[in-house]
Amino acid sequence: MADDAAAQKTGPATGAPRPWHRAVRAARAGWRAWCAQDTHPGPGQGGAEPDGRPGAEGETTLWRARTTVREERGSLARVCVALAAHQVDILSLQTHPLGDRTVDEFLLRTPVTLEPEALARLLTGAGGTGARVERADAHDLVDGPARVLGLATRTALDSAELPLALRSLLGRCSIRSVPGDTPGEGTLEGTSLRLPDPAGGEIVVERPHVPFTPTEYARAHALVELDARLGRRTPPHRDALTLPEGRAVTIRRAGEGDLEGALALHARCSRQTLRQRYHGPVKDADSYLRHLLSPRFGRTLAVESPTGELVALGHLLWDGDETEAALLVEDAWQRRGIGSALLRRLTDMAREARCESVYAVTQASNTAMVAAMRGLGLPLDYQVEEGTLVVTATLAPATVAPR
Structure with missing residues (x-):
């Protein structure tokens, strides 16, 4: 999630104005959406008519589909019969009553030849x-109640999980944190949810074209209430990293309590190192830290020296449908594999969070960051504009066992 005021002026991790970067990412996202064709607004917008042709043996596709039917006898049965006639398997079904109407949400397995536009027309017909209709994956095969309990468990263990849990619960949506007075109960307004943020202000969830149901609002509100009751929390896990010279440092999660140590790290870094990290005036670097260390905007890893000083920070920041990774390593600790180790862990976190990609913004001359991205062994996309380089790594989804 990103603060409204900050988002208008700065990038999520660097704090530097990057309007061209927004344009590059928008173009790249549009290209991926066109290639994948994974979200479709409904019937009558292209695609072949359904003809029931099965795909090659074993070739199927998973889709999440949603439609609204009148609350009358036989309405759901007509939908199920239409799907069965075209060899579509219903793997799960959730209903959201709305008085004289009901929103039916399906997880479907279809022949690979059945286009999503045609599937939408089947539901309408x-x-x-x-x-x-939008693309689903193996994560959606988990039993519904079990999935919700899993999201609640993740939220209970880690404050940074709340925005990810809400996105997993509600599907494709944008989530942002807005400062200000916290509303008492929150509101449901069509395609927008406004929920009280336990950290102050409110959480705004928006899903264009697909209104939220009271059931979805109740589930989201329950997750936020759980987060509020438990207070701020960070997993205590610590990893040891042995450097080439034999010394061991510790990698752990960081949070707002590490602000003093992070400021001291900034003070020991050279102006060049800070400039490469933040891409803006060095004098403004300290002002970004409180935002970067907040669990509402992502996750932060810290590297501690044997004496307990913070010598490096790695940030993974939620940026709409994309995720940014950023690194800062103190000059005296560079070229020892610390940045690469942080980036691998951040990438694993992004994959576990079901992110489709991770991008890094750096200067074209920052060969260390480019080498670290290449060291991930993932498909990379490069975008260069006025000496600034955006490197995007495409992630393979984490493996989830079906039920």
Whole structure:
């Protein structure tokens, strides 16, 4: 999630104005969406008519589909019959009653030849309205109640999990944290949810074109209430990293309590190192730390020396549908593999969070960061603009066993 005021002026990790970077990422996201064709607004917008042709043996696709039907006898049955006629398996179904209407949400397995536009038309032809179809994956095969309990467990263990849990719960949506007075109960307004943020202000969740249901609002509110009751928390796990000279440093999660140590790290770094990290005036570097260390905006890893000083920070920041990774390593500790070790761990976190990609913003002359991205062994995309380089790594999804 990103603070509204900050988002208008700065990038999520660097704090430096990057309007061109937003444009580059928007173009890249549009290209991926066009290639994947994984979100479709409904019937009548291209695609072949459904013909029931099965794909090659074993070739199927998972989709999440949602449609609204009138609350009357046989309405759901008509939808199910239409799907069965085209060899579509219903793997799970959730219903959201809305008085005289019901929103039905399906997890479907279809022949690979059945296009999503055609699937949306099937739902409409069976009496549904506002049909929406988007790509699903193996994570969605987990039993619904078990998945919600898993999200609650993740939220209970780590404050930084709340925005990710909300996104997993509600599907494709944007989540941002807005400062100000915290509303008493929150509100549901069509395609927008406003929830009280336990950290202050409110959490705004938006999902264009697909209104939230009271059931979804209640589930989201319950997750936020759980987070509020438990207070701030960070996993205590610590890893040892042995450097080439034999000394061991510690890698652990960091939070707002590490602000003093992070400021001291800044004070020991050269102006060049800070400039490479923040891409803006060095004098402003300290002002970014409180935002970067907040669990509401991502996750931070810290590297501690044997004497307990912070010598490096790695940030993983939620940036809409994308995720930014950023590194800062004190000059005296560079070229020892610390940055690469941090980046690997941040990338693993992003993969576990079901992020599709991780990007790093750096200067074209920063060969260490470029080498660390290449060291991930992942497909990379490079975008260069006025000496600034954006390197994006495409992530393979984490393996999840089906039920």
